[in-house]
Amino acid sequence: MKLTLKIWRQKAPNAKGRFETYQVEANPHMSFLEMLDVLNEELIAKKEEPVVFEHDCREGICGTCSMVINGEPHGPMAGTTTCQLHMRHFRDGETIVIEPFRASAFPVMKDLAVDRSSMDRIIQAGGYISVNTGAAQDANAIPVDKDTAAHSFDAAACIGCGACIAACPNASAMLFVSAKVAHLALLPQGKVEAKRRAQAMVKQMDLEGFGMCSNITACEAECPKGISVENIARLNREYLSSALGSETVA
Amino acid sequence: MSWFSDFLASSIGRKVVMSLTGLFLIIFLLIHLAGNLQLMDFIAHDPADEPGKAFNLYAKFMTTNPLIKAVSYLLYLSILVHAIQGWVLWSKNRKARGSQKYAVKVNKVADGNSFAASNMGWLGTIIFIFLLIHLYQFWLQMKLGKLPMAYYDGEEVKNLFFIVSEAYESLGYVIFYVLSMVAIAYHLDHGFQSAFQTLGINHRKYTPMIKWVGRAYSILIPLGFAVIPVYMYFFM
Amino acid sequence: MSLDSKTPSGPLAEKWTRYRGTMNLVAPNNKRRIDIIVVGSGLAGASAAATLGELGYNVKCFTFHDSPRRAHSIAAQGGINAAKNYANDGDSVYRLFYDTIKGGDYRSRESNVYRLAEVSRNIIDQAVAQGVPFARDYGGLLDNRSFGGVQVSRTFYARGQTGQQLLLGAYQALSRQIALGTVEMYNRHEMLDLVLVDGKARGIVARNLVTGKLERFAAHCVVLGTGGYGNVFYLSTNAMMCNVTAAWRAVRRGAYMANPCFTQIHPTCIPQSGEYQSKLTLMSESLRNDGRVWVPKNPEDAKAIREGRKTGNDIPEEERDYFLERRYPAFGNLVPRDVASRAAKIACDEGLGVAPTGLAVFMDFSAAIERYGKSKANAMGLHNPGAEKIRELGEAVVSEKYGNLFEMYEKITGENPYKLPMKIYPAVHYTMGGLWVDYNLETNIPGLFAIGECNFSDHGANRLGASALMQGLADGYFVLPYTIGQFLSNEIRTPKFSPDAKEFVDTANETRQRLEGLMNVKGSQSVESFHRRLGKIMWEYCGMARNAEGLEKARKMIRELRDEFYKDVFIPGSLEEYNPELEKAHRVADFLELGELMIIDALNRNESCGGHFREEYQTEEGEALRNDEEYTYVAAWEYKGWAEEPALHKEELAFENVELKTRSYK
Structure with a gap:
């Protein structure tokens, strides 16, 4: 299949970027990234600079791949990362527009690669359970209701790719943050510091310059792991109960 | 009170303010509509026989009862806070999104009305402009303007009905009014259920009901408002 | 130099406890003065960095990813073993130890494996405390499943994403230490060389991948948790950026590479579909709990399937050869990975492959769907449910168990695995070989430690399923934080090292020259x-089956390829910028050297064991034929420059607690 690609090219973080148009011959069994590999091989053969895009596991789990394809983070297929998107979902002769994730908190580094370290800093602010190695009791000491554990897992399935932020018209990180808050708050082990966690993570999220959630749900629609906005409501609950209900004044 | 100002300044705090003021305004709309429906009492009466009596008496009650007065100040505050906070959020969110926009724009959402959800700022602004005109035309006249008087059983009452029905004789105004109601409908369609989500009220069993009620509310209330001028334009 | 494993004396079951109780400690006030570099942030690296930070050391942790959460440990699907015996099916530390030794075809060190089995139980406790949402039953307690090569259920799992959840647990523990300031995190930094001062590992040279600049870092010791080298085969289930560079640079500085030819070929991967393919995708081994592996008995049928004239469903039951069940009745579809892989290869070599390339066998879930459907119908009290209803119920059960894997399969292949049998083929997955380490996980270079897949220690010639996560976390959480004290307790008087010292500057200059050399080829x-060409050579001659003639040939080919590489490679862009092609070039340059060493090792080992199958050494039935007389040793290779042959150092393996037997899964 013959494709026309319009790809965002940008030399460096502060350089001016623009769209470049390329033609590429693809095969329907290829993954989207393999199609870009083919393009890059052709560019290298012409001694041109290949398109920089981030990727690693190519199994849809590491969360490294990150582009916006025809206006959608990770492309048009629901529940699919770019690396798992296959060319059979595109038409022969189609023009595909490829852009980086865009948000003020995700500065472009080069071409399609963006800096997502803001998400790490949010986790560092409190996205964990404070337990030192060796301090744990027997794993079966606290039973956890199967449905609750499953619920927690659904939230924990977040791969930290940032598609929710890229998709949100407000560039809000609430789905990402709420997934971690919900994952941990639902488990008895994480419940203990749930209030402190919600406070700290929201504070960091605000510092990083993400937008505010106006419940548009574009995040859930574009999330490759189908993380639900139910988690955002849970985060709001946790935050309200800690900001207004807890006696800790900090 | 630093904890409280911190809370109000946080992203979730700001949204909670939007949610609570929004819910208050949602309730206000219902009461306002109940009042407006009294404009229609001419249907039951002979038009020659004291048109607008029920409405005028209601208007008098609303402007003089001390309890209603107190609530009305809360209402003005809510409107202002909701609008100003809304604009602040709008501008902060635009800044967060960044100056470089996507070349291809897709509005896919998991649930609800994507048009309404992503245009709350514009819709709110339209509603605010409508509100200014609306307040100038009726509320300010009622408070300060020179209204003709009506007399019911010897009681002197400002004849608000008169200027309302006068305004509704203009086709242009009726159209403007109806379009504003459409904006309110969209604003409500997203705002109603969104207010609950922001407060953390999301439950697999009950949220579908909230959404259903919200959808019905966002259609019926603005429809109720819009029917009155249209009906009066054509039938009075 | 003789290889001293430093295995403590005493009975096997007490070695670790006694050793732990008597080893040297570093006092808290001294820990604050000691710097440790941890390279890699996967299960091993992140868990080690977090734990060392908790203990009070100053840790610097490096990853070439944009975030420590991206490490390839995240892709592990199936589960993690632990000798908890929650299933009450006869499991014990000894049994896990025994299974691992036997699964590894008796080529691993007893003491290390026993310790691994012991601490496996702590890992589960730790992970649960961190909030890892393992699968549970209705009583709220942890659920287990069985995995290949064993007869007990000891595998803990979190749907098909166990690696992800465990890595996130470690990543979160690491994040907590970063916030506390005990760990300084260096993202997008790739270690390109090891710095030795007076023969001890004291630092690294890393390239800042964003600016392209070389940076020098000093510490009292260096820990490598940089994973395996499966990408030497180009096509593997490893992530695209997995590489051997950190470990190989250590080898170039004198560390020994142990058993590099021991590579694990995983039996259940999605077959290759074309030349453009960049990587292979694993389907969790857990699928073999319910999937039956078969090929058509008749080559004509296989041909028809290859050409698209028939599907797997068109082949009647009696025309199918469930070859694993036939060859290994005791373990059936649950034989260890090396055995299952080889059996699939044999079937395809006989012309019975079912993909257009001829390289695939079926894994069929229809029997499981029917079985589960019937049992579900029973549970629901349905009498005489129709075949349709049974199928529907059964598919729901299978979906609950493996839904995400089935979805992934369908995304990649475009075929619905509920309706058509899956097609699978073996692919490179894990490397048992790695840096040689002693009982302390210290390499032969003092102060250089290797943990996780990066070292060679626990899996012998073949790793059992769900053991990689176990080993990575055991090393990082529960072994290294203790054993590193053995080295560091002698370093408390050593002042901090300056990265501006001569040794650091010299090493950085050498690294710069190497990079410039690559850039300047301008081919x-x-x-x-x-x-890709290197991968083909490795797969063809040093893959699932090897022979002396092929290996000799391959060695020559790799040398030629390496020469060609340095004459004709082209790297666009420049040195001091974000340049992924340059990153790749350096990694491939190192693979081109490692590949040759793997071949040398494979040639040296004149026996078949585990993942290393030499065609000259097999039984009449085609099973691996070990040579315990001559090869019960770890082959640790010392690099001496390519003008010279690498030197072989042997660590003889003593088996005092298990009897060496022919591995039989019949």
Whole structure:
């Protein structure tokens, strides 16, 4: 299949970027990234600079791949990362527009690669359970209701790719943050510091310059792991109960 | 009170303010509509026989009862806070999104009305402009303007009905009014259920009901408002 | 130099406890003065960095990813073993130890494996405390499943994403230490060389991948948790950026590479579909709990399927050869990975392959769907449910168990695995070989430690399923934080090292010259094309089956390829910028050297064991034929420059607690 690609090219973080148009011959069994590999091989053969895009596991789990394809983070297929998107979902002769994730908190580094370290800093602010190695009791000491554990897992399935932020018209990180808050708050082990966690993570999220959630749900629609906005409501609950209900004044 | 100002300044705090003021305004709309429906009492009466009596008496009650007065100040505050906070959020969110926009724009959402959800700022602004005109035309006249008087059983009452029905004789105004109601409908369609989500009220069993009620509310209330001028334009 | 494993004396079951109780400690006030570099942030690296930070050391942790959460540990699907015996099916520390030794075909060190089995139980406790949402039953307690090569259920799992959840647990523990300031995190930094001061590992040279600049870092010791080298085969289930560079640079500085030819070929991967393919995708081994592996008995049928004239469903039951069940009745579809892989290869070599390339066998869930459907119908009290209803119920059960894997399969292949049998083929997955380490996980270079897949220690010639996560976390959480004290307790008087010292500057200069050398080739072929060619050579001659003639040939080919690489590789862009092609080039350059060492090791080992199958050494039935007389040793290789042959150092393996037997899964 013959494709026309319009790809965002940008030399460096502060350089001016623009769209470049390329033609590429693809095969329907290829993954989207393999199609870009083919393009890059052709560019290298012409001694041109290949398109920089981030990727690693190519199994849809590491969360490294990150582009916006025809206006959608990770492309048009629901529940699919770019690396798992296959060319059979595109038409022969189609023009595909490829852009980086865009948000003020995700500065472009080069071409399609963006800096997502803001998400790490949010986790560092409190996205964990404070337990030192060796301090744990027997794993079966606290039973956890199967449905609750499953619920927690659904939230924990977040791969930290940032598609929710890229998709949100407000560039809000609430789905990402709420997934971690919900994952941990639902488990008895994480419940203990749930209030402190919600406070700290929201504070960091605000510092990083993400937008505010106006419940548009574009995040859930574009999330490759189908993380639900139910988690955002849970985060709001946790935050309200800690900001207004807890006696800790900090 | 630093904890409280911190809370109000946080992203979730700001949204909670939007949610609570929004819910208050949602309730206000219902009461306002109940009042407006009294404009229609001419249907039951002979038009020659004291048109607008029920409405005028209601208007008098609303402007003089001390309890209603107190609530009305809360209402003005809510409107202002909701609008100003809304604009602040709008501008902060635009800044967060960044100056470089996507070349291809897709509005896919998991649930609800994507048009309404992503245009709350514009819709709110339209509603605010409508509100200014609306307040100038009726509320300010009622408070300060020179209204003709009506007399019911010897009681002197400002004849608000008169200027309302006068305004509704203009086709242009009726159209403007109806379009504003459409904006309110969209604003409500997203705002109603969104207010609950922001407060953390999301439950697999009950949220579908909230959404259903919200959808019905966002259609019926603005429809109720819009029917009155249209009906009066054509039938009075 | 003789290889001293430093295994403590005493009975096997007490070695670790006694050793732990008597080893040297570093006092808290001294820990604050000691710097440790941890390279890698996967399960091993992140868990080690977090734990060392908790203990009070100053840790610097490096990853070439944009975030420590991206490490390839995240892709592990199936589960993690632990000798908890929650299933009450006869499991014990000894049994896990025994299974691992036997699964590894008696080529691993007893003491290390026993310790691994012991601490496996702590890992589960730790992970649960961190909030890892393992699968549970209705009583709220942890659920287990069984995995290949064993007869007990000891595998803990979190749907098909166990690696992800465990890595996130470690990543979160690491994040907590970063916030506390005990760990300084260096993202997008790739270690390109090891710095030795007076023969001890004291630092690294890393390239800042964003600016392209070389940076020098000093510490009292260096820990490598940089994973395996499966990408030497180009096509593997490893992530695209997995590489051997950190470990190989240590080898170039004198560390020994142990058993590099021990590579694990995983039996259940999605077959290759074309030349453009960049990587292979694993389907969790857990699928073999319910999937039956078969090929058509008749080559004509196989041909028809290959050509698309028939599907697997068109082949009647009696025309199918469930070859694993036939060959290994005791373990059936649950034989260890090396055995299952080889059996699939044999079937395809006989012309019975079912993909257009001829390289695939079926894994069929229809029997499981029917079985589960019937049992579900029973549970629901349905009498005489129709075949349709049974199928529907059964598919729901299978979906609950493996839904995400089935979805992934369908995304990649475009075929619905509920309706058509899956097609699978073996692919490179894990490398048992790695840096040689002693009982303390210290390499032969003092102060250089290797943990996780990066070292060679626990899996012998074949790793059992769900043991990689176990080993990575055991090393990082529960072994290294203790054993590192053995080295550091002698360093408390050593002042901090300056990265501006001569040794650091010299090493950085050498690294710069190496990179400039690559940039200056200015040839015409892409890095990728060399990597692909290297992979083909490795897969063809040093893959699932090897023989002396092929290996000799391959060695020559790799040398030629390496020469060509340095004459004709083309790297666009420049040195001091974000340049992924340059990153790749350096990794491929190191693979081109490692590949040759793997071949040398495979040639040296004149026996078949585990993942290393030499065609000259097999039984009449085609099973691996070990040579315990001559090869019960770890082959640790010392690099001496390519003008010279690498030197072989042997660590003889003593088996005092298990009897060496022919591995039989019949």
